Amino acid sequence: xxxxxxxxxxxxxxxxxxxxxxxxxxxxxxxxxxxxxxxxxxxxxxxxxxxxxxxxxxxxxxxxxxxxxxxxxxxxxxxxxxxxxxxxxxxxxxxxxxxxxxxxxxxxxxxxxxxxxxxxxxxxxxxxxxxxxxxxxxxxxxxxxxxxxxxxxxxxxxxxxxxxxxxxxxxxxxxxxxxxxxxxxxxxxxxxxxxxxxxxxxxxxxxxxxxxxxxxxxxxxxxxxxxxxxxxxxx
Amino acid sequence: xxxxxxxxxxxxxxxxxxxxxxxxxxxxxxxxxxxxxxxxxxxxxxxxxxxxxxxxxxxxxxxxxxxxxxxxxxxxxxxxxxxxxxxxxxxxxxxxxxxxxxxxxxxxxxxxxxxxxxxxxxxxxxxxxxxxxxxxxxxxxxxxxxxxxxxxxxxxxxxxxxxxxxxxxxxxxxxxxxxxxxxxxxxxxxxxxxxxxxxxxxxxxxxxxxxxxxxxxxxxxxxxxxxxxxxxxxxxxxxxxxxxxxxxxxx
Numbered sequence: 001x002x003x004x005x006x007x008x009x010x011x012x013x014x015x016x017x018x019x020x021x022x023x024x025x026x027x028x029x030x031x032x033x034x035x036x037x038x039x040x041x042x043x044x045x046x047x048x049x050x051x052x053x054x055x056x057x058x059x060x061x062x063x064x065x066x067x068x069x070x071x072x073x074x075x076x077x078x079x080x081x082x083x084x085x086x087x088x089x090x091x092x093x094x095x096x097x098x099x100x101x102x103x104x105x106x107x108x109x110x111x112x113x114x115x116x117x118x119x120x121x122x123x124x125x126x127x128x129x130x131x132x133x134x135x136x137x138x139x140x141x142x143x144x145x146x147x148x149x150x151x152x153x154x155x156x157x158x159x160x161x162x163x164x165x166x167x168x169x170x171x172x173x174x175x176x177x178x179x180x181x182x183x184x185x186x187x188x189x190x191x192x193x194x195x196x197x198x199x200x201x202x203x204x205x206x207x208x209x210x211x212x213x214x215x216x217x218x219x220x221x222x223x224x225x226x227x228x229x230x231x232x233x234x235x
Numbered sequence: 236x237x238x239x240x241x242x243x244x245x246x247x248x249x250x251x252x253x254x255x256x257x258x259x260x261x262x263x264x265x266x267x268x269x270x271x272x273x274x275x276x277x278x279x280x281x282x283x284x285x286x287x288x289x290x291x292x293x294x295x296x297x298x299x300x301x302x303x304x305x306x307x308x309x310x311x312x313x314x315x316x317x318x319x320x321x322x323x324x325x326x327x328x329x330x331x332x333x334x335x336x337x338x339x340x341x342x343x344x345x346x347x348x349x350x351x352x353x354x355x356x357x358x359x360x361x362x363x364x365x366x367x368x369x370x371x372x373x374x375x376x377x378x379x380x381x382x383x384x385x386x387x388x389x390x391x392x393x394x395x396x397x398x399x400x401x402x403x404x405x406x407x408x409x410x411x412x413x414x415x416x417x418x419x420x421x422x423x424x425x426x427x428x429x430x431x432x433x434x435x436x437x438x439x440x441x442x443x444x445x446x447x448x449x450x451x452x453x454x455x456x457x458x459x460x461x462x463x464x465x466x467x468x469x470x471x472x473x474x475x476x477x478x479x480x481x482x483x484x485x486x
Contacts, residue, residue, distance in 0.1 A: 157406075160402070160403075160406055164386065164399045164402065164403060165386075165389070167395070168389050168390065170389075174385055174386065174389050177378075177381060177382050177385050178382040178385070178386060178403060180378070181375050181378040181379050181382060181407075181410075181414075182406065182407070182410050184375055184414055184417065184418070185410070185413045185414055185417035188417045188418070188420075188421040189417065192421065209417075213413070216413075220409060224402055224405070224406050227323075227398075227402050228399065228402050231395050231398045231399050231402065232395070232399070234395070235390070235392050235394070235395025235398070235399075
C-alpha cells in the first residue's frame with residue numbers, strides 16, 4: 001500500500017516536471033524571436049571586441065576565452081527576465097502554487113527548459129565565436145565542454161534573481177545587479193578552462209570544479225528559487 | 236513548541252519592537268562611551284606609539300583602519316544574512332529591521348576597506364589598484380551589498396522586501412566562500428608573483444595590541460550605529476502603534 005502510494009507520487013512529480021518542461025519548450029519554440037535574440041546578442045558582443053579593442057589575431061586569441069564567456073554570461077542574463085514573467089502576469093504561477101506538488105519541481109522544470117533554449121544553443125554556437133576570435137582549434141572542445149557544464153549553473157543561479165524580481169515592473173537591470181556577483185566563480189573557472197585548453201594544459205580540473213558548482217547549485221538553488229517565487233507571488 | 240525550550244527568553248523578547256527599542260536605549264550610552272574611548276585610545280596608540288614597520292615605514296599605519304573595516308564588512312554580511320534567516324523562520328519584524336539597517340553600514344565598511352586598501356597600495360605596491368585576491372573579493376562583497384540594497388529599494392511592500400533580501404543574502408552567504416576561494420585560485424593562476432605581498436611576519440605585540448583595540452572599537456562603533464538606525468527604523472515602522480504615539484507626543 002505504502003509502496004504504491006510513493007510510486008504514484010513519484011510518477012506525478014515526474015509527470016509534472018515533464019509537463020512543465022514540455023510546455024515551456026513549446027512556448028519558446030512558438031516565439032522564435034525570443035529564442036534567437038540571446039544568440040544574436042551573443043554574436044554581436046563578440047563582434048564588438050575586435051572593433052573596439054584590436055583585430056590583431058594574437059591579441060584576440062589571448063582574450064577570446066574571457067570574451068566568449070562574458071558574452072555567454074550576458075546573453076544568459078538578458079534572457080532571464082522572461083523566465084517567470086509571462087507566467088506571473090497571467091496568473092499561472094499562482095495556480096501552480098495551489099497545486100499539491102512542490103513548487104520546486106515546477107521551478108526546476110522551467111530552469112531546465114530555459115537552459116535548453118539558451119545555454120545549450122550558446123554552447124553549440126560557441127565554436128563560431130571561437131573561430132571569429134582566432135581561438136586555437138585545440139581549445140574548441142574545452143570551450144564547448146566548459147559552457148556545457150557551466151551554463152546550467154548560470155540558469156540555476158539566474159532563476160533566483162528572476163524569481164525575486166518577477167513582481168517588479170522594471171526587473172531587468174536589478175536582475176543583473178543581483179545575479180552578476182554570484183556568477184563570478186563560474187566565469188573564473190569557465191574561462192580558466194578555455195585558457196588552459198588553448199595552451200595545451202589539462203582542463204579536467206576546471207571542468208570538475210564547474211561540475212561541483214553545478215551539483216551544488218542543482219541541490220540548493222531550487223529551494224531559493226521556489227522561496228523567491230513564493231515571495232514575489234504572495235507579496 | 237520544542238524549539239522554545241532551547242532558546243533563551245530574551246531572544247523572543249527581542250521580537251517585540253517596543254522591548255527592543257527600550258533595551259537598545261539602555262545599552263546605547265555604554266556602547267557609545269566604549270566606542271569613543273576605544274577608538275580614541277586605539278588611534279593615538281596606533282598613530283603615535285606603535286613602532287614603524289621595518290619595510291613599510293609609517294605607511295603601514297593605515298592598517299589600523301583597513302583591517303578593522305574589512306573585518307566589519309564581513310561580519311556585517313554575516314549578521315545581515317543571519318538576521319534575515321531569523322526573520323524568515325520566526326517572522327520577527329525586528330530581525331527584518333536589523334538586516335535592513337545592517338546593509339548600508341556593511342557597505343560603507345566595505346568602501347572604507349577598499350579605499351584604505353587603495354591608499355595603502357600606492358606606496359607599497361606602487362599602484363592604487365591591484366587585482367589581488369583579497370581586494371577583488373572585497374569588491375565582490377561590496378557588489379553583493381549593492382544587490383541587497385537595490386532589492387530593498389525596488390520593492391514597495393516592506394514585508395516582501397525583507398523576505399526577498401533575506402533570501403538573496405542567504406544565497407550570497409553560501410556563495411561567499413566559493414567566491415573567496417575561486418578568486419584566490421584565479422589570482423594564483425593569473426598573477427605570477429609580480430607583487431609579493433610581504434609575508435606577514437608575526438607582528439610584535441606593540442603592533443597588534445592597538446589593532447585589537449581598534450577592532451573592538453570598530454565593533455562598538457558598529458553597534459552604536461546599528462542601534463541608532465534600528466531605533467529610528469522601529470519608530471518609523473511602528474508609527475501607528477500606541478506606544479510610539481505616546482513616546483512622541485506625551486500625554
